[in-house]
Amino acid sequence: MPNAVAVRVLTVPEVLRPWLSGVRTLSLSDAERTEEPFVRLPAAVTKVVLRVTAGGRRDVLAVGPRVRASYHEGKTRLQCVELRLAPGTTRPLLGVAAAELAGRAVPLEELPGAMPRRLAAALRGLDPHDPLPRLAGTLPGPLSDAADPARTALLRAGVDALSVRPDRTPARVGEAARELAVSERQLRKLFTEGVGVSPKHYTRIDRVRTIVTRAGDAPWSQLAAVTGYFDQSHMTSDFRALMGVPPRSYFTGRLPSLTPCQARG
Structure with missing residues (x-):
């Protein structure tokens, strides 16, 4: 590994x-x-x-x-x-x-x-x-002295809604926006400012990180379902896009070329 x-x-x-x-x-x-x-x-x-x-x-x-x-x-x-x-x-x-x-x-x-x-x-x-x-x-x-508490609470509720949790699959971006009573455009602005990526990209990263953590705990198809993917091929496509190799290659050590670690860049 x-x-x-x-x-x-x-x-x-x-x-x-x-x-x-x-x-x-x-x-x-x-x-x-x-x-x-x-x-x-x-x-x-x-x-x-x-x-x-x-x-x-x-x-x-x-x-x-x-x-x-x-x-x-x-x-x-x-x-x-x-x-x-x-x-x-x-x-x-x-x-x-x-x-x-x-x-x-x-x-x-x-x-x-x-x-x-x-x-x-x-x-x-x-x-x-x-x-x-x-x-x-x-x-x-206190954070309230440096940031808008209502805006921060709204952002964190959006992060929670879009994150994989043991007891539920993550919400879709549109669903999360409706739950929070904001437009998808407002949600994107919140995430860009406070997280650094769009809500859609946040969900992709969170799901792939969950796959890395939970691989081996369940069949691929089941893992795809609990992390919010449409199917296993959708999961594999996202994993390859973000990790550079498909899941089976990653977990068997067939990785992309290595580069020296850099302190900054």
Whole structure:
């Protein structure tokens, strides 16, 4: 299987949940170096990443949504702390709409305003093995002080409606707009600003990531149904478009050509 990097998913403290939807650490030491590739999955989320290089250099990057997977050589020593920003928090924290960061990794200090610089300075001192104790004091106060609460709540309700859940299939974009009493155009604007991709592309990314997570738990046809696809061929087509190879190739290690990992781009 791809990704031999050691990953720890941490529980987000209550005080940080208005701002963060997830925190995880990634590491690959010299002793753990492997020929296995490192796969960056498509991701409909903006992240702030502390990246510690082999030489000890610390970079704090804003990493925008990624609409396609990329495959990299798994030999580079690294340590990272990834903070997944909750929908609607990119502009209050980073000073730009999420769509402006799509497909990019930018040093935090290069973003406009004082907040990204203050955040970069604070995050650079995190312990990559145990980042939570210092995180609580690095983010601003209540989200309502920096963002429109009603607009943020509407966006997050849209994200929830379009996401795969264990107890239901995700809504179609038109269905979600009707449930939220907004037009599809308004919903697209909300997602572009606060998530960085359109509602339609968000659903594609979320479904493909679910396939990656749940593969092997059920037959392909059943997995296609519970993730909201019309049929297995529809699922395979989406998976190939976003992952570069069909599901069977991915899970048997027949991957696209590998490229060196880049800190930014």
